[in-house]
Amino acid sequence: MNMNTTNLIVTIDLGTSNIVGLAGVKEGNKIRVVAVEKEPSEGVIRRGCIINIDNCASKVRKLITKLDNKLSTHITEVFVGIGGQSVRTIKNNVSRHLPDGTKITTSLLDELNKEGRTIPIAATEIIDVLPNETYINDQVAENPLGLDAKKIQVDMILAVGRQVLSRNISAVFEKIEMPIAGLILSSKADAEAIITKEDKTKGCVLVNFGGGTTEISIYCQGYLRQTSTIPLGGKNITMDIMSLGLVAEK
Numbered sequence: 187m188n189m190n191t192t193n194l195i196v197t198i199d200l201g202t203s204n205i206v207g208l209a210g211v212k213e214g215n216k217i218r219v220v221a222v223e224k225e226p227s228e229g230v231i232r233r234g235c236i237i238n239i240d241n242c243a244s245k246v247r248k249l250i251t252k253l254d255n256k257l258s259t260h261i262t263e264v265f266v267g268i269g270g271q272s273v274r275t276i277k278n279n280v281s282r283h284l285p286d287g288t289k290i291t292t293s294l295l296d297e298l299n300k301e302g303r304t305i306p307i308a309a310t311e312i313i314d315v316l317p318n319e320t321y322i323n324d325q326v327a328e329n330p331l332g333l334d335a336k337k338i339q340v341d342m343i344l345a346v347g348r349q350v351l352s353r354n355i356s357a358v359f360e361k362i363e364m365p366i367a368g369l370i371l372s373s374k375a376d377a378e379a380i381i382t383k384e385d386k387t388k389g390c391v392l393v394n395f396g397g398g399t400t401e402i403s404i405y406c407q408g409y410l411r412q413t414s415t416i417p418l419g420g421k422n423i424t425m426d427i428m429s430l431g432l433v434a435e436k
Contacts, residue, residue, distance in 0.1 A: 202398030234270025236354040243361035269372035281339035
């Protein structure tokens with residue numbers, strides 16, 4: 187397959203059971219998947235965290251080579267999903283009193299979201315900031331842009347995790363000299379792919395049952411309200427079944 191790389195997007199998911207690579211091409215507002223490859227990750231990733239950087243780098247390099255061969259091109263950058271046992275969410279809000287006649291602009295909202303990233307959280311880093319309701323003069327505003335305001339408050343959910351998560355990911359891709367285009371919160375990506383706007387508005391729970399962890403995300407009134415990762419996955423259930431004398435299929 188000869189591939190024009192202009193609209194090519196490649197993502198890597200670092201799972202407990204497998205490292206999966208997916209390549210897609212942007213077509214308007216959609217992405218068409220053109221290649222999928224995987225490498226077993228047993229022994230290098232545990233509960234979403236890389237525990238063997240050298241071996242993980244070797245597997246990721248092999249995976250990217252498979253994708254290169256299938257696409258007949260050279261991948262120049264990748265997006266990488268980030269998750270793991272320590273990933274959780276905390277609530278935060280940022281407010282500001284404004285001079286009379288102030289209109290809400292995109293730059294003001296960006297400033298408030300940036301400010302929300304600066305709160306210190308011991309032994310963790312902020313992976314993503316997910317806006318919730320915006321209040322203008324103490325009233326919820328669905329679309330605050332252009333409104334006159336004396337006060338603004340932005341509620342948000344901060345996705346946080348241990349610093350070792352992103353540090354080890356960076357170390358792996360530095361070893362293979364592959365630039366990371368961006369780190370993406372895995373649970374957020376899952377929701378964008380699976381849950382509809384109507385589902386989020388009515389309220390729903392998204393459960394991603396993986397090999398070593400289970401990610402749970404709760405949506406209500408259109409927004410993510412909480413996400414958490416449980417250190418329990420398919421491998422735990424397989425081991426329980428094997429304790430009854432059954433043999434796991436290879």
